Amino acid sequence: MSQTTALTDTGSAPADLGASEPVLAVENFALTFSANAPANLIDGISFTVERGKTLCIVGESGCGKSVTSLALMGLLSSPPARILSGTARFEGRDLFSLPEREKVNLRGNGMAMIFQEPMTSLNPAFTVGHQIAEGITRHRGLPKAEARREALRMLEWVRIPAAAKRLDAYPHQLSGGMRQRVMIAMALANRPRLLIADEPTTALDVTIQAQILDLIRHIQEETGTAVILITHDLGVVAEVADRVAVMYAGHIVEQGSVSEIFANPQHPYTIGLFGSIPSLGRRQGQLATIKGAVPPLDLMPKGCRFAPRCPFADRRCMDEVPPAAELAEGHSVACWYAPIEEKMGTRQ
Ligand SMILES: Nc1ncnc2c1ncn2[C@@H]1O[C@H](COP(=O)(O)OP(=O)(O)O)[C@@H](O)[C@H]1O
Numbered sequence: 531m532s533q534t535t536a537l538t539d540t541g542s543a544p545a546d547l548g549a550s551e552p553v554l555a556v557e558n559f560a561l562t563f564s565a566n567a568p569a570n571l572i573d574g575i576s577f578t579v580e581r582g583k584t585l586c587i588v589g590e591s592g593c594g595k596s597v598t599s600l601a602l603m604g605l606l607s608s609p610p611a612r613i614l615s616g617t618a619r620f621e622g623r624d625l626f627s628l629p630e631r632e633k634v635n636l637r638g639n640g641m642a643m644i645f646q647e648p649m650t651s652l653n654p655a656f657t658v659g660h661q662i663a664e665g666i667t668r669h670r671g672l673p674k675a676e677a678r679r680e681a682l683r684m685l686e687w688v689r690i691p692a693a694a695k696r697l698d699a700y701p702h703q704l705s706g707g708m709r710q711r712v713m714i715a716m717a718l719a720n721r722p723r724l725l726i727a728d729e730p731t732t733a734l735d736v737t738i739q740a741q742i743l744d745l746i747r748h749i750q751e752e753t754g755t756a757v758i759l760i761t762h763d764l765g766v767v768a769e770v771a772d773r774v775a776v777m778y779a780g781h782i783v784e785q786g787s788v789s790e791i792f793a794n795p796q797h798p799y800t801i802g803l804f805g806s807i808p809s810l811g812r813r814q815g816q817l818a819t820i821k822g823a824v825p826p827l828d829l830m831p832k833g834c835r836f837a838p839r840c841p842f843a844d845r846r847c848m849d850e851v852p853p854a855a856e857l858a859e860g861h862s863v864a865c866w867y868a869p870i871e872e873k874m875g876t877r878q
């Protein structure tokens with residue numbers, strides 16, 4: 531049961547969701563930006579997120595984390611983006627085939643997104659109170675005065691000191707950490723059942739980062755919101771994730787519970803990222819740096835996209851895409867040679 535006194539039911543109607551059913555189930559999602567692209571930018575990824583749980587998506591810059599999030603939110607313009615296959619069932623309804631009007635309605639209501647840079651969401655020309663209240667009015671039809679009161683409650687809820695005063699502040703009058711809290715307040719004002727947080731703390735200093743993560747976790751406990759958190763920080767993953775999906779060049783190469791991924795990584799890329807093969811990567815608190823670079827789409831191998839950087843690659847790896855195979859319950863790996871321990875013995 532919700533422990534919060536600050537939050538009340540919005541009256542929005544989540545679809546009937548069985549207890550064990552995921553809030554979001556993405557299946558075989560593929561996307562391109564160019565009809566003539568030699569390979570798909572996002573190439574057949576699948577994952578799920580459950581109510582009250584956090585899925586962390588990790589992977590090097592450019593692997594398609596933001597594009598995936600924006601596609602789910604319906605925030606990529608098409609063209610140039612083109613969804614080639616797949617479904618993304620949010621509370622049972624496929625986001626990719628919803629009419630635009632319903633997508634707009636879901637955004638900021640059923641699902642919401644926060645970004646690394648709060649000014650992506652905040653308008654410098656309006657006070658933060660006005661902006662939060664506007665979203666509340668739009669989605670819930672509350673009268674202006676009531677929406678303003680609700681906006682104040684949201685600012686208090688995200689622990690903004692002197693919230694009543696801040697209601698009439700413009701974004702530039704607030705610190706980076708405060709702006710991040712305002713963006714979170716705006717995103718959560720209509721109690722979304724899914725929050726996508728795309729590197730929300732990367733630009734903040736360590737103390738503020740910890741406070742923001744703590745806030746997201748606290749909110750999640752109170753509301754049961756499912757969270758997709760994209761991060762480069764393994765410390766953050768260890769602390770907040772229930773499940774982890776590791777992305778490489780538009781593929782999900784491994785996913786599993788946070789304990790499985792940390793204790794028993796099986797894809798060479800994951801092992802490299804987490805720095806446990808010294809010749810592949812070195813742990814630096816953040817994701818390790820792996821020798822080499824992601825090939826451009828026109829040089830992408832037909833098979834495993836990690837093959838050009840993988841010490842275990844052979845001909846089959848170059849030619850055939852390894853399917854995701856379940857090694858243990860909920861732990862799947864897309865590598866022809868997983869479990870990889872035997873190979874590691876011979877090639878380090
Ligand atoms: N609007 C766009 N048009 C064409 N290519 C894009 C667009 N947005 C992103 N990309 C490309 O998609 C790839 C994945 O980007 P992105 O999802 O932002 O990566 P990240 O994992 O760092 O969030 C990158 O190569 C990027 O250049």
Ligand code: SF4
Binds near residue numbers: 798834835848864867
């Ligand atoms: S499929 Fe082959 S190239 Fe890809 S990660 Fe596994 S061993 Fe390496």
Ligand SMILES: [Mg+2]
Binds near residue numbers: 595596597728
């Ligand atoms: Mg990104």
